[in-house]
Amino acid sequence: MTQTLExxxxxxxxxxxxxxxxxxxxxxxCQTELKELLQKELPTWTPTEFRECDYNKxxxxxxANKDGEVDFEEYVRSLACLxxxxxxxxxxxxxxxPCAP
Numbered sequence: 001m002t003q004t005l006e007x008x009x010x011x012x013x014x015x016x017x018x019x020x021x022x023x024x025x026x027x028x029x030c031q032t033e034l035k036e037l038l039q040k041e042l043p044t045w046t047p048t049e050f051r052e053c054d055y056n057k058x059x060x061x062x063x064a065n066k067d068g069e070v071d072f073e074e075y076v077r078s079l080a081c082l083x084x085x086x087x088x089x090x091x092x093x094x095x096x097x098p099c100a101p
Contacts, residue, residue: 015041016075028069031059045082 002010019037020029029037035055038046047054062070062078070078 012076012079016072020072025069028067028071029075030069031055034059034062034070 015037016029017026019033020026022033022036024030038055038058059068059070060066062074064074064077065071
């Protein structure tokens, strides 16, 4: 039986491959592919008021080697940063949801 973490890792790889093969270099996400991935795979985490210039800034931030695209390593680093942020944000929260009034 596949474990939850194994499934999550497979999903990370599969999701990147699904979007990176749409156009151009199949090993990198261009801005259009990155935008589509964010809008479809992280809809509640992507502000609806994001403008094209906001996607430009995000791509520039994620693009460590400044080649104009996000490769798999840059993609994984961004997900790791997102995980770290969530961990820090929720680490002091109660593991149980509060009781309803």
